[in-house]
Amino acid sequence: MLHTVNKSPFEKNSLETCLRLTEQDSTVLLIEDGVYGALKGTKIEDLVLESLSNVKMYVLGPDLMARGLDKNSLINNIEIIDYQDFVKLAVENERIQNWL
Amino acid sequence: MEEETQSGVIKKFLYVNRRAPHGTIYAHEALEVVLIGAAFEQDVSMAFIDDGVFQLKKDQNTDGIDTKNFSKTFSALEMYDVEKLYVEKESLDERGIKEDDLAVDVKVISSSEMKKLITESEVILNF
Numbered sequence: 186m187l188h189t190v191n192k193s194p195f196e197k198n199s200l201e202t203c204l205r206l207t208e209q210d211s212t213v214l215l216i217e218d219g220v221y222g223a224l225k226g227t228k229i230e231d232l233v234l235e236s237l238s239n240v241k242m243y244v245l246g247p248d249l250m251a252r253g254l255d256k257n258s259l260i261n262n263i264e265i266i267d268y269q270d271f272v273k274l275a276v277e278n279e280r281i282q283n284w285l
Numbered sequence: 286m287e288e289e290t291q292s293g294v295i296k297k298f299l300y301v302n303r304r305a306p307h308g309t310i311y312a313h314e315a316l317e318v319v320l321i322g323a324a325f326e327q328d329v330s331m332a333f334i335d336d337g338v339f340q341l342k343k344d345q346n347t348d349g350i351d352t353k354n355f356s357k358t359f360s361a362l363e364m365y366d367v368e369k370l371y372v373e374k375e376s377l378d379e380r381g382i383k384e385d386d387l388a389v390d391v392k393v394i395s396s397s398e399m400k401k402l403i404t405e406s407e408v409i410l411n412f
Contacts, residue, residue: 193305193336195380218308221339226381247349251307253342253356253388258381 187212187278190219191285194229201229203284204236212274214266216245220252223263230260237262245271297328299406302337306356307347312340313355315412320358323365330369331362332402333391337412338376343388359389373399 188207194200200222203213213236215222222233223244236242242263249255249265256265266274275281300319304311322329333341345356362368370391377383377393384393394402403409 191308193308193339195336196305218305218336221305221336221380224381228379230381248307251345251347251350251352251354252305252339253345253386255344 187214187274187281189214189216189281189283190222191215191217191283193218194222195227199284201232203282204232204240207236207240209239211240212243212278213240214243214245214271214274215248215263216271217248220244220248220254223249223259224254225258225260233260233263243270243274295326295328296407297405298322298330298408298410299403300329300331301403301409301411302331302333302340303335304412305336305339306345307350307352311412312337313353315410316355316358318410318412319362319367320365323362323367326366327408329367330371330402330406331367332399333370333372334376334399335373336376336380338372338380338382338387341370341372341387341389341391342382343386345388356388362389371399371402 188203190200190203192199243266244263246265246267302315306312347354372391372393374393375396
């Protein structure tokens, strides 16, 4: 199952709830303001690191670049993908949950 | 701290920015309002708190999301005599962002200094 999160983890608890309620081996894609959840050195970094042992996490490159961020800003093991990859993930996964 | 000029009264304006850029229109709209305020020769300060600090992140490139890269406007604020940009240190720390990561010169201040800034302002607009 693919989960997308598009809200900043510092403003809303969407990411936190998503990670709490996500089945093992799911895929989590951070988009729009959700990309801030992939930053290292934040107050929620430990929560994200912990979740990375259960789920695969991606972040959408164009949204990252728009915010002045790149792979050096990110927690290790979070992969940057483009729009084509996003489409592929959407096709590969039978269901999608959007955590708004 | 009011002084009379030909055009009227000058007040201490504080624009409080607490939203990340791009995800919503707030940050962009705030900048538009700041520029209008500056045209009326008011005493303008901007505060960046919570996700608002992300507005100032350098190297923003919005080509991939087809929106206006308004972050460049921050460098032009000086020309409108908007020179007082205050960033709350606690907000930077929580987000792993350092002063060096910011695109413009700002004054990084503590929560207690921010409290004082807000208290001393006469007109406060929140975005």
